[in-house]
Amino acid sequence: MNKIKIAVVQLGVPDERDLAVDKAERLVRKAAGMGANIVLLPELFQTPYFCQERRYEHYELALSADKDPAVLRFTEITRELSLVMPISFYERDVNSFYNSIAMLDSGELLGIYRKTHIPDDHFYQEKFYFSPGDTGFKVWETRFGKIGVGICWDQWFPESARCMTLMGAELLLYPTAIGSEPIIECDSMPHWRRCMQGHAAANIVPVAAANRVGTERITPDDSNAGQSSELTFYGSSFITDCYGEILETCDRTSDDVIISEFDLDKCRSARQEWGVFRDRRPEMYGIISGKNC
């Protein structure tokens, strides 16, 4: 038996960075009080989702990990509370910018993963802000299991989940910021969930996703070329078992903490007994990695 408890924090993000980090800390302390070993916060939880509009001054939000307020704050909190936490932040590296997570284990920075897949749509204008990640997928050996983290858009790609599982991930975590689609007017929530339930089912690993809630509005001014828009983030954060069944879920609008316990040894047995890793045929998959079959 190798039991761990993972908590997912869902929250609406205050306008002020300090208040946002304070709020995240309160909810993380609540999760720790519930017995969590691993706590997952949403993507870019220190600020409103600035990618809704294009403004050069938002580049100034990006900082290196050793200067980012949330990374610094949670380094201390994970040390105090013996937690494992991936902290999503806007990372500056000289003149390049990345959508990154800093992986923290009990006060130690295990490393950084930079979001591999960068979306771009009318009000999710991420290619303006982030270079595609250059770290490759990462799996960290933490005191509570081997953990792979994908960031938001990464969660749509079966390749991300498969690469991380092949690298040894026993748990997949996805910090997220996703909501309404004002142009195509769809509710992508069920599609979004099914995609990640599929990753859990196919890779036989538990999956957790943390999303934000609330409506964030943009009013037009010169520096955003007169854009007027709003996004409503749909929450619905969840945790699945290693067969993709949803164990715990948040609603679409509330700040919340959910928690599930897993026996990682049991999940490992399930992966072995089901035989899908034994029966892979890598030589047949060349088209996926851009090689000819």
Next chain:
Amino acid sequence: MNKIKIAVVQLGVPDERDLAVDKAERLVRKAAGMGANIVLLPELFQTPYFCQERRYEHYELALSADKDPAVLRFTEITRELSLVMPISFYERDVNSFYNSIAMLDSGELLGIYRKTHIPDDHFYQEKFYFSPGDTGFKVWETRFGKIGVGICWDQWFPESARCMTLMGAELLLYPTAIGSEPIIECDSMPHWRRCMQGHAAANIVPVAAANRVGTERITPDDSNAGQSSELTFYGSSFITDCYGEILETCDRTSDDVIISEFDLDKCRSARQEWGVFRDRRPEMYGIISGKNC
């Protein structure tokens, strides 16, 4: 608009091969009467699931496509009824044996796909009967769209679905024979479905799966080393839309025909607008195809 109708046939398989092909024909004619353009039958529907036990004489069931009774029968039926049908059969190629489908379009044999992933468990002893397929994944340009077919165990692999979609598949079809797990005693049905719903969701293509129903028993004798067992195939055949939502489903025990209509142009727009193919990073996926990242 580019509308097509796909039907899935679920059935219990009679002991006699001729009766099994007759029964399949009756249900296919019913599907055609409902307006189907594409009809999907379960895996190896000409015989009870012989892989439940090991018997050398079952190798004699394997035939080349030009001699297989079901391939021959449905060549005529697809010509008569202007149907597209992948016909699952046990294929002999000199001294090798494959779990194959023959892709038929209105009386024409478009080609053969040999199951890439071969399972092996106590009563699904397929590695005894089938070599791993050597054709690679296949996508056929039919008169009713570009169709990719995975065979049963292939459906558990996100790589199969992704390869076929990258090769241009607009629809994914999975003939199947899956049921109880007498040793691990799980009901894999929800896991099985979620896996394929995930393929639909991640690749933004409709998915259909046809399974058999009924309990098939093995009584011990010398040539099967005294095996006594039974498998209950759980049906639950289904069709999803291109977001992985289940549109039509069969129950766990009945012969049945289900049908759904799709506008393939609409699905293509959805794939384009969602942007996941635009944002892939093949250079990051090397581990999937056995190359170092």
